[in-house]
Amino acid sequence: MVKTFGATKALRGVDFVLNRGEVRGLVGENGSGKSTMTSIIAGFQKCDSGEMFLEGKPYAPANVREARDSKVAMIVQEIGTIGGIGIAENMFLGEIQNFSRGSIVEKKKLHEEAKKAFEKIGVTTIDTSRPTTSINLEDRKLLEVASAMRCDPDILIVDETTTALSQNGREIIYGLMKKQVAENKSVIFISHDLDEIIEVCDNLTVLRDGVMIGDLSKPEFEKNKIQNMMVGREIKGDYYRADYDGSHGDRVVMKVEHLYGLHTLRDVNLELHEGEILGIGGLSECGMHELGRAMFGVDIMVSGQITVNGRKISKTHQAAAAGIGYVSKNRDTESLMLQAGIGFNITIPSLEKISSFGIISKAREKQYTQQQIDALSIKCEGGQQKTRALSGGNKQKVAFAKWLGKGSQILVFDCPTRGVDVGVKAAMYRLIEDLKKNGHAIVLISEELQELIGMSDRIIIMKNGRIEGEHLRSSDLSEHDLIREMI
Numbered sequence: 001m002v003k004t005f006g007a008t009k010a011l012r013g014v015d016f017v018l019n020r021g022e023v024r025g026l027v028g029e030n031g032s033g034k035s036t037m038t039s040i041i042a043g044f045q046k047c048d049s050g051e052m053f054l055e056g057k058p059y060a061p062a063n064v065r066e067a068r069d070s071k072v073a074m075i076v077q078e079i080g081t082i083g084g085i086g087i088a089e090n091m092f093l094g095e096i097q098n099f100s101r102g103s104i105v106e107k108k109k110l111h112e113e114a115k116k117a118f119e120k121i122g123v124t125t126i127d128t129s130r131p132t133t134s135i136n137l138e139d140r141k142l143l144e145v146a147s148a149m150r151c152d153p154d155i156l157i158v159d160e161t162t163t164a165l166s167q168n169g170r171e172i173i174y175g176l177m178k179k180q181v182a183e184n185k186s187v188i189f190i191s192h193d194l195d196e197i198i199e200v201c202d203n204l205t206v207l208r209d210g211v212m213i214g215d216l217s218k219p220e221f222e223k224n225k226i227q228n229m230m231v232g233r234e235i236k237g238d239y240y241r242a243d244y245d246g247s248h249g250d251r252v253v254m255k256v257e258h259l260y261g262l263h264t265l266r267d268v269n270l271e272l273h274e275g276e277i278l279g280i281g282g283l284s285e286c287g288m289h290e291l292g293r294a295m296f297g298v299d300i301m302v303s304g305q306i307t308v309n310g311r312k313i314s315k316t317h318q319a320a321a322a323g324i325g326y327v328s329k330n331r332d333t334e335s336l337m338l339q340a341g342i343g344f345n346i347t348i349p350s351l352e353k354i355s356s357f358g359i360i361s362k363a364r365e366k367q368y369t370q371q372q373i374d375a376l377s378i379k380c381e382g383g384q385q386k387t388r389a390l391s392g393g394n395k396q397k398v399a400f401a402k403w404l405g406k407g408s409q410i411l412v413f414d415c416p417t418r419g420v421d422v423g424v425k426a427a428m429y430r431l432i433e434d435l436k437k438n439g440h441a442i443v444l445i446s447e448e449l450q451e452l453i454g455m456s457d458r459i460i461i462m463k464n465g466r467i468e469g470e471h472l473r474s475s476d477l478s479e480h481d482l483i484r485e486m487i
């Protein structure tokens with residue numbers, strides 16, 4: 001299979017075999033071609049050349065509908081639902097005519113069927129009559145899962161979906177994957193979490209720069225080996241901080257006092273110091289993501305306050321003016337403008353750096369963008385390229401670059417390394433360490449306990465909207481200590 005986008009060779013003659021009854025992991029660095037290959041299999045786009053065979057017969061789906069008719073369904077890495085319509089309408093996108101009499105849509109039947117589709121995957125909490133934008137990212141993903149499962153797929157493709165979900169959502173997907181195998185059907189599973197890959201896959205295939213590197217079967221799974229195959233060189237074992245010195249400056253740069261949110265936060269109090277990496281962990285619904293949003297003035301709070309150097313933060317422009325940078329967990333809708341160029345996204349919070357007397361210098365814009373692209377090794381054709389053309393991990397780097405380049409004094413990162421490959425992860429951790437050394441304060445909200453333990457000077461664990469526990473950096477701290485407080 002060959003696929004090119006302009007100057008980018010996304011797939012350079014890839015051979016891939018999927019067997020019945022297996023969960024096959026697909027791994028590779030950011031931009032190696034995983035989403036491109038699987039989206040061709042699922043009918044989202046066509047390859048330039050190459051052939052596919054399904055059960056020995058030529059297979060060339062012209063669109064997603066045809067792929068689903070052939071029992072091939074994919075849950076995409078990015079948001080796969082449309083915002084402006086209802087939940088049930090998204091579920092039956094392109095099939096509404098099946099629910100219509102003349103020009104009248106039989107709403108009742110539509111909702112009943114949508115409800116059934118959710119029940120089939122074990123979800124009973126979503127009201128299908130609500131608008132799609134009223135549910136959170138997790139439920140939107142589950143909507144895609146339910147929609148995909150409607151065709152009883154022989155081949156289910158799961159592209160970097162689990163990292164966007166809480167444990168509960170993950171269990172649903174793992175359950176469906178097990179069921180596929182039990183019924184002698186198959187799964188292609190994409191994830192950057194190698195522990196997860198090792199746990200859930202029977203076999204795996206490694207892709208590098210659009211070239212197939214090789215296959216491994218379960219007994220051959222070994223983290224270092226997989227990483228080396230992915231990057232083509234030896235990767236050193238650990239990439240977290242090497243020191244256990246949790247000291248930081250005395251100056252308090254941000255204060256959260258008696259903060260109550262609409263649904264989640266219950267009397268949250270904390271202080272963030274200069275030169276401090278403050279980790280915040282907990283289960284997905286514990287309130288940590290909402291706390292991050294509040295720190296950037298995204299959501300309206302019920303009472304309490306957040307202050308930076310004595311100035312109250314309740315709106316996003318105040319947060320940005322006070323030197324706060326924020327990378328949302330919800331990358332595609334909240335961190336980036338996908339239709340805009342990479343350079344536009346990177347420069348937008350830093351216009352003062354590239355303009356004089358209020359006029360943007362094109363030359364400085366270009367130079368500044370290129371600096372950030374180089375600093376984070378963003379795999380792209382240049383600053384002019386549309387952000388939506390980037391692979392998932394490279395989009396995440398753009399979201400990161402936006403605030404790093406600005407030199408924000410306080411950085412609130414919500415799951416910053418989600419969907420990012422091992423090499424880039426290591427580079428991001430080094431950047432976070434450097435930021436600390438230069439006196440910046442970092443809030444690291446993460447669902448990865450190893451990341452929290454490995455990077456934070458202090459860790460706060462949240463539960464049901466409250467702060468449940470606090471831990472200082474120490475070599476003795478274990479995941480178990482944190483989990484006990486989380487659940």
Ligand SMILES: Nc1ncnc2c1ncn2[C@@H]1O[C@H](COP(=O)(O)OP(=O)(O)OP(=O)(O)O)[C@@H](O)[C@H]1O
Nearest residue numbers: 005010030031032033034035036389390391392393
């Ligand atoms: N629509 C597009 N237009 C231009 N380039 C594209 C497009 N889709 C993908 N690419 C490029 O093709 C390459 C492979 O991208 P792909 O999304 O398949 O990577 P990936 O392995 O899924 O990466 P990640 O782990 O970051 O999701 C990247 O260089 C990407 O920028």
Ligand SMILES: [Mg+2]
Nearest residue numbers: 035077391392
């Ligand atoms: Mg991808």
